[in-house]
Amino acid sequence: MKTTYLKNSLWVLSVLLALGGMYGWWLRPQVQAFLWTGEANIVSYWVAVFYPRFAIERHRFDASYFLFLADQIVLRAGLVITAIAIWEAWQRRGQRAFCRIIPLSEVGYFVRYFAFVLLLYTYDWCYLFYNLSFFVAFFEPLGFVHFLPAFSLPWLWSLWGVMILTALRALYLGRGSFLPASLFLVLQAYLYSFGKLDHTFAPFTYVCLLMPWWEVACWRAQKKGFSFCSATPLLYMQVAIAFCYVQAGMEKLLLGGSAWWNANHLRTFLLVHGQATGRALAASPDLLLEAASVLVLLWQLAFVGVLHPKSRLFFIFTGFLFHLANYLFLGVGWWLHTYVWCYPFFFDSLSGLRQFVRFLKINAYRQKQ
Template identity: 25%
Template sequence: MGNKSLRTRLLVFAIGLAVSGVLAAMVHEIARQYLQQTLPAPLNQWIESLYPRLALIRTQASPAWWDSLLQGVLFRIRLAFLLGFALWEYARPLCKPPLDPAQTIPLLRAKRITQVYYALSIWYASDWLVQLEALSQWTPFYQPVFLLKILQLPLLSASAFSWLFGCLILSGLLVLVRVAPVFNALIHTILFVILHGYLISFHKIDHTYSAWMYIGFWMPLLLWSAQKASRKGLTFVPKLDLWAMQASIGLLYAMAAAEKILVSGWAWLRADNLQGYLLEQGTALGQWVAQFSWLCQILVVGAWSFEAGFLAAILLRRGIGLFLTTGILFHWSTALLLNAGGWFSPWIAAYLVFLPWEKVSWPRF
């Protein structure tokens, strides 16, 4: 049985490696044809609609620059495969019934996580309407990003934003009072992503809600699992949905760490890199900290190590408490030194998926 399981894993790894290799080869060929301007027109237009900057620099950037960019893309494909395989290996036991206690979480924890998430989600979005109504007048500056660009969604009117915002808040409230919770959770997630997309479609990409939205993608599944468990009279739910949320946060940090090195090289870890940021964009405290090279070196290496190691801590089930504490300090430090984020950043709030909520006293209504 053990040999069969090992053969299956090796086969999956080999297939995945082959697929990632094929994808890398396809990307390489597309890039070559794009630079030579021999790419089919529809594909060329699609690429430039997603990345308009490429059309501007196609004839200006040096071959070495393009090669560096391409190698970075190919590395991302291989890294995505390796991380995906590691996550699959970890998640496999969580998918096999019957579940042992180590593969489940208390039903009460699942319910409270969803309640806290949607209550906070409503709170975070509470001031969006004012911003969206103001942005509805800025048509010349509208540059749709991500999903909005793919779907080619136009800038909406103030009344349309008001209607969507009302649906966002209502769907979150309906989840909290357990009215069609799975359906309303899906509606809430879709609207949250779309409205946030509009907020960042004016030449300023903001990653404030990245982790919050990623765990939100899994919330309907957790609600569905909790709903099924309640109907069957069970006191536990499979751990898989919650683990997927935790892994999503770890993946975001891991990819952020990888991007820093891919874009800037290992020079990103130099003290003067952080000093430059602090002197140019930092708060008064940040500019004071920039005077101390040794302190900046500790901060920059510590920040990168935290991001790079968070996913490993989840997979190895070691040091989660230490990483969560470090994460809180990390996000607080960016607020104090760079005025980025806040004391209750959504990144910190996303850590709610790691907490044993069933052990917390809960008010009864």
């Protein structure tokens, strides 16, 4: 066992050294050439594909700032590789991810909840696309959108309508998540093609990527006559949602450093957003504001603790309070934030939803009688 751990550790270390060496020796000089001289190279190509907004942002910030961001990308890639290696080692030791099972009937309620959240997120997207139609000049297709029709309301409204109808079908039947999940990703790519990546739907995007895979795995288990299926995809959803919070904490720590928890930093944010409650909080002593900033940072970095059953409720409750505070003091989002709607995926059972559906069915039956 120790030999295996040593071998895996050496592999991870080798990958990290190779990544750092390739970046420092080959890629970083190209980044510098592109930023300082505008040289057309592989960096300029990928920036045009994944970050078209750079054409505007380069006039706002110095070239050294973007070089710092490039270094951050490599650093975070190294941290992610290390985290995945630690996660895999822990899973292989405990064999928890591959032994967890869940009743097939329970998966249907997760599919229903997935469809409900999708409808909640996207019910007004037809109006959103209508507003964006006045800014088509800023449309720069990203990724696979290059291979799809250009931005046009009839096309996007058709996709949106099919997505809504198939989501309603999944909500009713408890199956059929592939098409609404795929259309959500496609329509989101159109939204992102206007030069702004919105993190609002980040956790649910991971759910959309994993839910169809889980449903297919359960379908195969059912075809084999099993009444249970693997809960591994659900675990991956939980890890991905938790990582969104950890990534937010890493963003503050790696970009802002100690300046992020400076009292004046939070005070400026509170005053700029102009909420009455925010202005009142901005008048608080520096020590209180600094303590609040540090607690938020530590909480986000520790949010991975939500994966442990004993600390799950704590992080879910404090997560709700965190988003509520953002709404009250900064006016950001809604009191029931879009991230909060993904919290039920942290549970291995949606028994509450099952009981609610059963209650509705009983009432409907009584009315027929």
